[in-house]
Amino acid sequence: MKRCFFSLYNDVHFSGSYFRNCFVYSGLFLVLFVFVLKAEAQNKSNFVDFVNPFIGTQRMGHTFPGATVPFGMVQLSPDTDSVSYEKAGAYNPDVYAYCAGYQYDDPTIVGFSHTHFSGTGHSDLGDILIMPVSGQLKLNPGTADNPESGYRSRFSHEEETAVPNYYQVKLQDYNINAELTTSTRVGFHRYSFEDSLQNYLVLDLIHGIYNYDDKNVWTFVRFENDTLITGFRQTSGWARTRTVYFAIVLSSPLVNYGHEKYDSSIYRGFYRKFDETLNFPEIAGRKIRMWLQPDLSDNKELLVKVGLSSVSAKAALNNIQIEVPHWDFDRVVREGQQRWDDELSKIQVETMSEDDQVVFYTALYHSFLSPITYMDVDGRYRGLDQEIHHAEGFTNYTIFSLWDTYRALHPLFNLVQADRSHDMAESMLAHFDQSVHPMLPVWSHYANENWCMIGYHSVSVLVDAIAKGTFKGDIQRALNAAVQTARYPLYDGLKYYMQLGFVPEDKSGNAVSKTLEYAYDDWCIAQIAFYAGDTNLKMDFESRALNYQHQFNPESGFMQARLSDGSFKWPFDPYDTHGQGFIEGNAWNYGFYVPHQIPEMIALMGGKSVVEAKLDSLFSLELSDEHIAKNEDITRDGIMGMYVHGNEPGHHIPYLFNYTDSPDKTQQKVRMIMENMYANAPDGLCGNDDCGQMSAWYIFSALGFYPVCPGSDEYVIGSPSVKSATIKLGNGKTLKILTKNQAKKHYYLKEVRLNGLTVQDFKLSHKTLMQGGILEFEMQEFPVN
C-alpha cells in the first residue's frame, strides 16, 4: 500500500474547494483512498469521488486518465509515449498500447495533448501537445529509456492525481507541478515552476497518437500578440482529412519564442527576409516543434488556455472567450466536476463494496466520454464534406464507434441521456447528408469516416432512439438514410449480400460476421419503416433480416462461411478466428449473433437443449494458446472458455440462456463476468473499453437487465450486482431498483417484481420501466430449478 501524496502545490491550489480521491494501485492490492481535505457545502461533490480515471489505463483498456467534462470536445490528458508507426508497424503492441496516449506502466510523460479516444483499438488524435520544461531547452521528445535525451520527464504515480476534470502530476525531471482541467472546448493548464529561471513550454505540433512520418499534413501558427497564439494542425491518420484549429492564451507574456522545422521548404522567401526561428510570428510547415519562454519574473505559475475548433482559429478563440473568460483554474475544475456530478447522479447505486462503487461510477464516467461534442459554442462545425455546417437545433457529436457502441452504450443513453440520444441521431443524419456515398456513419470521427469494422449499425442506434421515444426528429428522414445506406452496393460486400442473401467469403472477407450483422441491421430498418408507416420497406427489410439463415450449416451445426457458388467453405474450424468468415471472433462466439430472432435462431440450431449445450461448451471449452494469440484485444483474464468479453460480438451471449430453459446460467455468467473482468485497478478492464461499450455493458448488467436486441423496447433480465439503485429517467420519474438478500455469491433470482407484480419470462419493456416505480430482485444463493 502506498501513501497518497499531495505536493505543496496541491495544498496551495486546492484550498479545500472539493473532495478528491487518489487512486493508487500497488501490486496485488487495490486500495481506494479517499483523501478529503475539506468540503465546502456549495461545492459538495459526491459522485466524482467514486470515479477512478486510472481504471483501464494499464494493458488493454486504452482509457486515458486526463481531464474532461462529460462528452467534452477537449479531452486533455498526459501522453506517456509517442511510438512512431513506421518504426513499430501497424498493429505492433508498442503502437497499439498507446491508443489513448497513456500507459500506466510507463516511467515518463511526454506532455499533455488535447484530444484522445477512450478505449479504442485503433487510434488518432493527440493534438497540440504542451510540455513545460526548465533548464536546457530540448525540442525532441527523447525516449523512455533515456529521458534526458529529450523534453520528456519522469513521473511517479505517487505524485499523480486523476479525478473527473482534474489531473495533476509532478514532472520530476523539472520539479514542475502540472495540473489540467477543461471546459467543453477548452483545455486549461496550470504549471507551477520551481523558480523563475529558464522555464519554457514546448509546443510539439508533430506529436500525435498513432503517429507516422506522413501524418502531419500541414501546420500553421501565428503569434497574434505576446499572450495569444493561433493556428491549425492538419493530419491524415485514421481520419484521412482532418484539421484542428487552436487558440492558445497565456497568463504571462512571452519574452521569446521560436521553432524548429523538421521538413524542407523549397521557396526561401521568408528566410531571405527574416530570421524565422526567433520571435518571428508567422510559422507554417509540415513538421514544427516550438518553444515559448514566458515572463515568469513575477510569478512562478503559468496558466495556459487552449481552445479547439474544427471551423477556424478565430472560432477556437471564441470558444475560450465564451467558455472560460477568466483565469480561475479552480472554478473551471469545480464547474466541470459539478457537471460530472449531475451526470453521474442520474444513477445512484448502493453497492456491495467500495470497489464495486468505484467500478460502477467509473464505468458510468467512461460511458459519458464519447461521442464527443463536435461543434463550436456558436453551433458551427466542419462536416464530412469539409464544409462549415451549423447544427440547427441540436448539439453535434462525433466519435461514433458504432460496431461497439450500438449494443449497450446507445441504449444506456436512451435510458438516462434522452436529449443527447436525440442529438446523436441528428448528428448521424447530418453525417448522412454530408456523405458523398451517401451512407450513415460506420466508424466516424472528426468529420471523417474511417470505415472501421463492419455493418451499418447507425440504423440500430436510430431505431433504438425511435423505439424508446428519445428521437424527436423526422422518422421518414431516418428511414431514407437507413435504406440508402443499406442499399449502397460499393460497401463491404453489400452488393453480393443483396444479390445472394449472404456475403460470400471468396468475394469479401469476414463474410459470416457481415451477413449476420447486416441481417440484424436490416431488421432495425424494418422497424424504422414500421414506425414511419412504410409497409413496403418494412416487408423488404424484414425479408433481408432473415438472411442470417443462409449462413447456418446444419451439417456443421454452426454459422459457416459460404462461397459465391452457394457452397459452404471447407475445411471449417469453428475455433479459428481467422479465415473462417469472422472478425474478432470465431464460429463459436460470433455464431450466436441473431439478436432480432433469437427463438428462431434456436429453432434453426436444433432447439433449446442443443443451444444450451452449445452455450455451456462456449463458456467451458478452453481456447488453445495458439487461438488466443491470434485473437486481437483479449488476454486470458478476459475470457471464460471461449467467451471473450473483450470483444463485443459476444456481449449478448451471457443473456442467451434466458431463451433456453436455464436462465439461472445467465444470472451466474453475468455476475461472474462483472466480478472477474472488471476491477478498481488500472488493469481493471479486460479489453478495450471501446468508447464506453464495455462500461455500458457493466452498467446495465449491474442494474440487472440488458438490451439484447437494441431497437426493440425489450430488456432481458440478468442478475444485478448492486444492492440498490435509483435511476433518474429524465421524464421526471424515477426507477428504484432494490435487491433482497443480495450477497456476493447470491447470483440467482428467486423472483423479480416490478411495482409489486412478478415479472415473467425475464423480460422488461423500456416503456414500462420509464413509468418509474420499484423494480425488486429477490436474490438467492442457488438457482431455482
Added chain:
Amino acid sequence: MKRCFFSLYNDVHFSGSYFRNCFVYSGLFLVLFVFVLKAEAQNKSNFVDFVNPFIGTQRMGHTFPGATVPFGMVQLSPDTDSVSYEKAGAYNPDVYAYCAGYQYDDPTIVGFSHTHFSGTGHSDLGDILIMPVSGQLKLNPGTADNPESGYRSRFSHEEETAVPNYYQVKLQDYNINAELTTSTRVGFHRYSFEDSLQNYLVLDLIHGIYNYDDKNVWTFVRFENDTLITGFRQTSGWARTRTVYFAIVLSSPLVNYGHEKYDSSIYRGFYRKFDETLNFPEIAGRKIRMWLQPDLSDNKELLVKVGLSSVSAKAALNNIQIEVPHWDFDRVVREGQQRWDDELSKIQVETMSEDDQVVFYTALYHSFLSPITYMDVDGRYRGLDQEIHHAEGFTNYTIFSLWDTYRALHPLFNLVQADRSHDMAESMLAHFDQSVHPMLPVWSHYANENWCMIGYHSVSVLVDAIAKGTFKGDIQRALNAAVQTARYPLYDGLKYYMQLGFVPEDKSGNAVSKTLEYAYDDWCIAQIAFYAGDTNLKMDFESRALNYQHQFNPESGFMQARLSDGSFKWPFDPYDTHGQGFIEGNAWNYGFYVPHQIPEMIALMGGKSVVEAKLDSLFSLELSDEHIAKNEDITRDGIMGMYVHGNEPGHHIPYLFNYTDSPDKTQQKVRMIMENMYANAPDGLCGNDDCGQMSAWYIFSALGFYPVCPGSDEYVIGSPSVKSATIKLGNGKTLKILTKNQAKKHYYLKEVRLNGLTVQDFKLSHKTLMQGGILEFEMQEFPVN
C-alpha cells in the same frame, strides 16, 4: 507567311458570332491576320480584335495566351510543360521559363490549368489541370521529347487561336479540338472528340507551376454525382499556405472514373473496404491524378465548367451557378469579350501602324489581367489569417506584385480604373488587418505574403489613389497601416534603417536599393499624413524621406553601399549587379532612384550637367557579357547601354532628362524603347511583364506622359507614339490626345498644349488632365535646342 487555319470545329462552333484574330508568328515576319467570319451587330467587338495574347509568351515575357475576363479569378490557359523544381533547380531557366505555364517554342501541351500569373519572375499556381485524351489512357504527363510516353499532345501554332477570353488549339495526338473561355470565377472548356470511343479527361491534381516534390500538401475530391466533382487542392509554393477549392460540372455523365495516388497512405481502412481506384467517389491524398470517362455516345462534344473559390467547394459551385447557369459556351465567350471591349475602349487610340495598335491594346490587355478578383460571388474570401472574410463594400483583389506595379500600373488604374483602384486599396488595407506582423502587402497572392523583392510600396499605391482622388476610404486608416508597416523592425533591414538612416550592407543585403526605396516610400507616407492632416507624422516621414542622401558617396559619385560603422563599402564596382547593395540592378541604373526629390538628387550628384552626362553614359556604355549574364530577367535586346528596360528600377530613368537641360533626350529614349523593346510578336516583351508593369509603362509612354513619382499628382511628358487617343476618364469627361506632324522618326516635341495653353516644364498635373479636353503634341524630326 503561314496560312491562318481554322478547323472544322471552329466553323461549327463559331457561327459568325464575333470577330476573331489569328496571330501567327513566322520567322522574321510578323503578320496580323484578321479573319472576319461575320459580325452580328449586337456582338460587334472592336478592341478585342487588336489584342494578341501571344505577345510575351516567347522567351522572358512570361505572359500566357489563355482565356480570362478582365481581372478574372480564373485565368484558364494551356501549360506547355511542367518542369519539376527539384530536377531543374530554383532559378534554372527550364523552371523560370514556365512562370506562366506556356512557352511559345514548345511542341506539346500538357493540359489546361485554371490559374496563372501574367509576367512574373517567380511563380506558383497552375491549378486543376485538365487534359482531354483519346485512346490508351496514360496518367503521367510524359515529356516533350517523347510525348507518347504520357498524356500530353503535340500541337501547332497553325491550329491555335488566342483572343481575349477565347483560346483554341487542336491537340494533334488525339485529334481533339480544345476551346477555353471564362467568366470571372469559372473556366469553361469545350472539347470536340474525333469519335465516341475511348475518350477521357485527365484531371491532374499534382500538376502545378514551379512544381516540386513537396508542393502538393493535400488534395480532397468528391464525386457528388455523375456530372459534379468537388474538392480542394492545397499547396505550399510561393504562397506558403494556399487552398484552392473547386467544383467541376460536366455536360455528359461519367460512366467510369478513377485515380492513381503517387504517395503512401499508411492507414488502409479504405482499401480494405473498397476498390478505391474505380468509381469510388471519395478520394484524398497528397498526390493524385484522376481520369474521367464521360458518356459521349450521343455527343462527341464535352463541355466542362470549373468553378474556383478560396472559401469552399460549395462556394465554388455557387460561383458556377451564379455566373454560368447555362451551357452556352459561345455566350460566355461573347460576354467576356464584351467586358474586354468595355475595358479596352477606355483608351481609344489611332496608331502609326497596325502593329502599334496591337502592341498598344495588348499592353492594355496585359495591364488589366492583375491584380485578380479574389472573392466569391457572395463577397467571401480566405484571408491572410486563413479565416473566411467578407469584403464589405468593395471587390477584394489579390496578386499584388507591388515592387513592380506601383510604378505605372496602379497610376494607370488611377487614370482609367478609378473604382478598381479604390477596391485594390481596400484590399491592401484588409490584408493589413489580417497580417500578424502587421504589414501592408509586399508581394502578396492568394492570401499569402511571399515577401518577394523589397520596400513597402503599398504606401505608394495608397497615396497615389489618395492624391488622385480614387481612394474614397478612410485616410486615417491608410496612414495607420502605412506607419505601422514602415516601423516594423523585423522587416528586411528596417531596424537598422530606423537606427542609422540607411540599411547597412553588412547587416542586410541589397542595402542601397532598400534605403533608396524606403526613402521614397517614406515620402509617400508623409504625403498620406499630409492628406490625413497629421503634421507630426508628416514631419517624421519627411525626415525619413531624406535618407537616400546617406547612400550617396561624393568620392565615387554614386549611390554606394555603407556598412554599419558608417563607412562606405569598398571595393566598389558601379557596373556589378551583385554584392554592391543593389537588387536587379547596379549603381548605374539603380542609383537614380529618388523619384520624390529629383532636383535635390541632381544637386547632390553635382548638378544638371553632371547628371545629364551620367545619364548619357548610362544609355551608351555597354555592359559586359559577364555583367549581363549575372543580371536576371534581361537579354541583350532589352537593354540600351546599361539601361535595362526588363527590370523596373530604371523605368523612370528615360524621363529624367526632363530634369536636366535636355528633355529632348527623354523624348528620343522613350520612343526608342517603345520601338525596340515592344513588338507584336510572341517575343515582343523584352523582359517579364511583371503583372502588367512593363505594359503600363508602354501605355503611359505611348500617350506621351509618365508618372515618374507616383503619389504626386504630376506626370512628366515624354513623346507620344500614338497619332491620337481618346481617354474616357471615368468621371464623365474625356481627354483627347492629338499629335501633329507625327511620324516614325518624329520623336521630338515642338510644343505641347493643353486646351490651347502651352505646357511649361514638360509637366502635367493629374487634376488638370481629369478635367478633360484636348492635349496636343506638336512633333518634329529634330530636337528644339
